[in-house]
Amino acid sequence: MCYFYGLYHADSKVLSKVFHPDSRYINCVSGRYVNLSVKEYLQLVDERVAPVENSEQPERSIISLDIASPTLATVRAEMSMMGRRYTDCLTLIRTTAGWAIIAKAFHYINEGEQ
Template identity: 40%
Template sequence: MNQQTPLSTVDRNAADYATLCAVLRDYFDGLYHCDTKKLAAVFHPQATYANATEGKLLKLSMDEYFPVVDKREPPASRNETRRDRIVSIEFAGPVTALARVECAIGPKFFTDLLTFIKLDGRWQIITKVFHYDLME
C-alpha cells in the first residue's frame, strides 16, 4: 500500500507563501498595466475595496472598481519606475492570510492591506483596504 505523507504545517505554509507571492506579482502587474482581466483573477468576485484617506469612506465592489481601473492611464504607458514590494504576509489559518504591500502609481504612494481567502484551492483577495500619501 502506498501512503502519502501529508504536508507538514511548515511545508504547507511555505507552499502557500510562495503561491501568495505569485498572486501578489499578478496584483502588481494588473495595477501597473491597468489590466482588469489580471486583477479579476486575483480578486474574489465579491471582494471589497475601501479607503478613507480623504476623510470619507470610499467602498467599492469589484463591479464598481474595475471600470475605474479601465479608465486610468497605465503607469506602464508612462514608463513609470515600478515601486512595488511585499512588506509582509501573515497567516491566520490554513485558508486566511493578510498581506501588507506597497506600491506607487503616479504621485501616490500606497500601503495596501490585502486580506486573502483560499477557496477551492485558490488564494484570492477578499478585501483591499488602503491608505495613500502624495509624494513630493
C-alpha cells in the same frame, strides 16, 4: 505577482484573477469613505491611464505576509505609482479555486509628503 502587474498595466482582466468575485475595495482617503464592489473597482481601473503608458518605474514590495489559518491570510504591500505612495492591506481567503483577495483597504500619500 499578478496584483502588481495588473495595477501597473491598469489591466482589470489580470486583476479579476486575483480578486474574489465578492471582494470589497475600501479606503478613506481625504476623509471620504469609499466601499466598492470588485466590479465597481475594476471599472475604475479600466478608466485610468496605466502607469506603464507614462513610462513610470514603480517601486513595489510586500512588507508582510501573515498566514492566519489554512484559509485566511493578510498581506501588507507598498507601491509607488501615479505620483503616490500606496500602502495596501489585503485580506485573502482560500477557496477550492485557490487564494483570492476578499478585501483591499488602502491609504496613499502624494510623493514627497511624509
